[in-house]
């Protein structure tokens with residue numbers, strides 16, 4: 001696979017660039033700081049570390065939003081991140097809110113994907129409730145690997161005001177996290193959306209982030225054809241075409257919803 005790691009100098013440059021980005025977004029909005037969901041995973045942990053460095057701990061508010069499918073380990077990691085960073089945070093159980101959606105629309109009961117995505121959307125509603133109330137921006141935690149294949153819930157975890165780590169591939173997220181002092185056990189953690197029990201990103205996507213990142217850098221974001229990518233990375237054509245299909249099918253998630261062209 002491709003070695004996509006940054007040099008130490010590049011890591012410093014990336015960190016500084018992201019810190020300036022967060023400060024600029026908050027200043028430009030006239031906001032008093034930022035809100036973000038803390039899941040105990042590496043994306044939200046890195047984003048929280050960077051937000052605190054950019055804005056100061058008193059200007060960052062974390063939300064830990066357990067559902068019935070959330071593991072205790074992840075939720076306690078999320079709280080530990082907030083405590084170590086000394087940011088204010090709330091723990092709010094979201095399952096009663098999901099249950100009330102299903103009470104008024106029982107037809108979706110048992111639909112793992114629809115209910116899982118509803119969990120992500122309820123979290124988005126909570127983030128904006130706090131952001132509105134405290135005049136803060138909602139920080140996204142998505143990275144380039146997830147965005148490129150649409151591995152996020154439209155208007156769920158995708159409902160945010162900006163994406164500080166949105167240009168980093170997943171392996172680079174882990175590398176930058178270690179560089180800014182995120183504890184190793186969090187930096188090395190298995191990625192999971194935790195929208196349903198035992199879900200992991202790599203199982204659901206059907207490929208490892210190492211392979212995905214390399215195909216994205218080479219073929220989707222880079223200039224190489226399917227054939228050249230297969231030869232360079234020694235992966236089969238079906239894998240590269242699958243990534244291409246995920247990329248094309250998720251195009252709608254990366255754009256503002258379209259309206260018809262104006263009539264002349």
Ligand SMILES: NC(=O)c1ccc[n+]([C@@H]2O[C@H](COP(=O)([O-])OP(=O)(O)OC[C@H]3O[C@@H](n4cnc5c(N)ncnc54)[C@H](O)[C@@H]3O)[C@@H](O)[C@H]2O)c1
Pocket residue numbers: 113117120146150151152153154155156157192193195201204249252
């Ligand atoms: N970062 C994470 O780890 C994370 C977080 C949340 C969700 N996820 C994953 O993301 C996926 C989300 O599921 P999903 O993508 O099926 O649901 P989604 O709700 O995000 O997107 C599907 C919806 O998009 C709309 N849509 C579909 N095709 C369209 C098109 N061509 N043009 C315009 N709109 C279109 C429709 O409304 C459809 O219901 C799941 O695999 C979930 O596990 C990952």
Ligand SMILES: Nc1ncnc2c1ncn2[C@@H]1O[C@H](COP(=O)(O)O)[C@@H](O)[C@H]1O
Pocket residue numbers: 036037038039041043044063064065066067070123141142157192193194
């Ligand atoms: N349990 C959670 N509490 C708060 N915020 C959460 C929780 N689970 C997910 N989130 C937020 O959504 C994004 C994406 O989640 P994935 O775990 O990658 O699906 C995460 O970074 C949190 O900001």
Ligand SMILES: O=P(O)(O)OP(=O)(O)O
Pocket residue numbers: 039040041042043044045141190191192193
């Ligand atoms: O978005 P997070 O923080 O939950 O990270 P991961 O997707 O790696 O679980």
